[in-house]
Amino acid sequence: MPPAPCTPDADAIDCAIIGAGPAGLTAAIYLARFHLEIRMFDCGSSRAAMIPRTHNHAGFPGGITGPDLLARMHRQARDYGATCEAATVTAIERDGDDFIVRTDRSTLRTRTVLLATGVVNHRPAGLDDALHDTALTRGLLRYCPICDGYEVTDRRVGVIGTGDHGMREALFLRGYSSDVTLIAPDTDHELDDACRAALDDAGIRRVDGPCGDYRIDGDRFVVRTAEGDLAFHSVYPALGSHIRSELAIAAGARASEDGCLEVDDHQRTSVPGLFAAGDVVKGLDQISHAMGEAGVAATTIRNLLAERRPIRR
Ligand SMILES: Cc1cc2nc3c(=O)[nH]c(=O)nc-3n(C[C@H](O)[C@H](O)[C@H](O)COP(=O)(O)OP(=O)(O)OC[C@H]3O[C@@H](n4cnc5c(N)ncnc54)[C@H](O)[C@@H]3O)c2cc1C
Known part of the structure; x- marks a missing residue:
């Protein structure tokens, strides 16, 4: 069934949050506690849900799994009346001072939008989903x-x-181990002289591609390379990400060449009333950073709305 049309005189809500990862959920908790009317949408693909157990997120000695952290945040948001609707947002359109947000099942009018849609890591080609997920979990x-x-x-x-x-990822990991190998994904390595010199200086081995035929052997992840099978305790794909910023870009928001949304110190995009937080914005791509940006965005949204009409009990 096509989504219902949005009547022009329909009451606008205060904020539509797109994405219920650490950024979107933090914003939902803040905005609900500001006594604002919000709706939150999520299509079920948070990067945080893929975390087997995070050990660097402060406040959780012993760590916490990504799904557990998200479940706690959903519970906290619900305690203040903010629920999440399972839906994919398909468009954000400016309409006067408001926005029309379209999902695969509904349409609504809102005074502000927070985009917290994150990124999707590129996976090694030919690695099947079941093997990927098992290797990730372990x-x-x-x-x-x-x-x-x-x-x-x-x-x-x-x-x-x-x-x-x-090169940068391999050099970073050299801070943890003296046994780091950089494997080219497709063909021979494409490295300029400076990259080769930096890798040599750090003692990082280089192996040409293509790589593939991945398998798990005991406690090792095995990769077939141009030099034969190599077994590792852990493998890091450094293949970049898809930035899920298309909705904001289509609405006119400026982004960097790689698709990260440009925001100011208050998480405002170049479109008035449209905010962004978390991995979709250029930054550290960490839970703490996503949460911090969302707190800033939510407070700025509250203050912007208060300029349009007094927020009073
Ligand atoms: C394997 C792995 C391990 C990691 N470990 C750590 C760690 O230990 N510590 C740490 O700090 N960080 C870690 N991270 C990074 C962390 O997961 C991210 O920085 C964090 O999840 C970013 O939060 P976010 O809310 O910006 O995006 P996400 O968590 O990715 O959430 C984005 C949400 O937007 C939704 N969405 C996207 N498009 C739409 C749409 N059109 N309509 C509706 N919903 C939409 C998605 O369903 C998703 O739920 C890890 C990441 C991975 C992949």
Whole structure:
């Protein structure tokens, strides 16, 4: 059934939050506690849900799994009346001072929008979903050296990537292990002289691609390379990400070349009333950062709404 039309005289809500990861949920908790009328939408693909157990998120000695953290945040948001609707937002359109937000099942008018849609990591080509998920759960495959590099201290580490990005990830991981190998994903490595010199200086081994035929062997993740099978305690794909900023860009928001939304110190995009927080904005791509940005965005949204009409009990 097509989504219902949005009547022009329908009452606008205060804020539509798109995405219920750490950023969107933090904003929901703040905005609900500001006594504002909000709606939150999520299509069920938070990067945080993929975290087997985070050990760098402050306040949780012993760590916490991503799904548990999200469940706690949903519970906290619900305590203040903010619920999450399972829906994919398909468009944000400016309409006068308001926005029309369209989902796959409804349409609504809102005074402000917070986009907290995150990013999707590119996975190694040919790695099937079941093997990917098992390897991720067991820490054989990892995506975030800042998050969990500590866990691979003095282990045998592979990095799938090349160029400047692959080099930087391998050098970062060299801070945790002396046994780091950079594997080119597709063909021979594409590295300029400076990259090669930096890798050589750090003692990082380089292996040409293509890589594939992934398998788990005991406590190792095995990668077939141009030099044969190599087994690692952990492998980090360094293949970049897809930034889920299309909705905001289509609404006119400025973004960097790679798609990260540009925001000011208050998380305002270049479209008045449209805010962004979390991984979709250029930043640290960490839970703490997403939460901090969402707190700033929510408070700025509250103050912007108060300029349009007094917020009083
Ligand atoms: C394997 C792994 C381990 C990690 N470990 C750590 C760690 O230990 N510590 C740490 O700080 N960080 C870690 N991270 C990073 C952390 O997960 C992210 O920084 C964090 O989840 C960002 O939060 P976010 O809310 O911006 O985005 P996300 O958590 O990705 O949430 C975005 C949400 O937007 C929704 N969405 C997207 N598009 C739409 C749409 N059109 N309509 C409706 N909903 C939509 C998605 O369903 C998703 O729920 C890890 C990441 C990975 C992949």
